[in-house]
Structures are given as structure tokens and as C-alpha cells.
Amino acid sequence: MGCLLAVTKSTYENGATLIIPGSHKWSPERIPKKEEAVPAELDVGDVLIFTGNVYHGGGANKSMYTHVHLKPLLDQIREVIGIFMVKGMYRPAENQMLAVPPEKAKRFSPQVQRLLGYGISAPSVGFYKYQDPMRVLFGVEDEETVNM
CATH class of the missing domain: 2.60.40 (Immunoglobulin-like)
Known part of the structure; x- marks a missing residue:
């Protein structure tokens, strides 16, 4: 917001x-x-x-x-x-995206990537380059990919 x-x-x-x-x-x-x-x-x-x-x-x-x-x-x-502003609940206590950098996260399944925080909360919390990070970083297009 x-x-x-x-x-x-x-x-x-x-x-x-x-x-x-x-x-x-x-x-x-x-x-x-x-x-x-x-x-x-x-x-x-x-x-x-x-x-x-x-x-x-x-x-x-x-x-x-x-x-x-x-x-x-x-x-x-x-x-x-x-x-x-972003609701505090959308921000994890520990920033997992930095704990596991994209070059390492690429080796994991989309489910694990999302659990690490690379996914997006609809409608638009967590975007990267105005897109779902799963698409931009890992080329993932599935039922959980968010179109903003």
C-alpha cells in the first residue's frame, strides 16, 4: 500500500x-x-x-x-x-530469501522455493520486477503463479 x-x-x-x-x-x-x-x-x-x-x-x-x-x-x-506499508505478517521474522540465495534455490522444487519465500502473496505482496519472483527467477509457470 x-x-x-x-x-x-x-x-x-x-x-x-x-x-x-x-x-x-x-x-x-x-x-x-x-x-x-x-x-x-x-x-x-x-x-x-x-x-x-x-x-x-x-x-x-x-x-x-x-x-x-x-x-x-x-x-x-x-x-x-x-x-x-506491508502487513507485518507478510514479512517473515527470518528473511529466508537471503539465507538461501537464488543460485542455490534454483536446485529445489517450486514447492520448496515458495516455502523459502520466493513466491508471492496474492494479489501482489512480494513481487520482483513487477512479476511473480517464481516466474522471473526460476521460470516457473504453474497453478500458483500470480499474474499481477
């Missing part, structure tokens, strides 16, 4: 976060297009809440003015506080 709190006014002009609504439902093959991005314009104190696997990123700050010495400078700044 992602949460952005506006500390200053956030506009398209000063680089508001760009978000692509519905992109969390796309297949891994789907590539985002620039024209699909929508600026999340926020007033001070406004909050944008979204799932972490929605395509998002900071926009470009285009709020320029010309300084007395003809040097362009930013006219506005955009400040947001980003908070990203």
Missing part, C-alpha cells in the same frame, strides 16, 4: 506524481504509455493512497522562471512524504 502526503501543493507544473490508474491489473507484458499517466494533483494535506504495484513516479518540475542573470531557476518545489 502506498500513501503520499502533500507537504506543498502538488501540480502537474511542479512535478506531481504521475500514476496510471488500473495498471495494477495488467499482465507483465503490458508496457505503460506516457499518455496513460495522470498527475496526482494535491493540495497541502491531501493524501494519495494506492496499491504499491500501480505504475507511478515523479513528474518533471516545469515551473521555471528566469533569474535576473538570465539563468532559469525552479519557481516551485513539490514536497510529498511517501509511506509504503
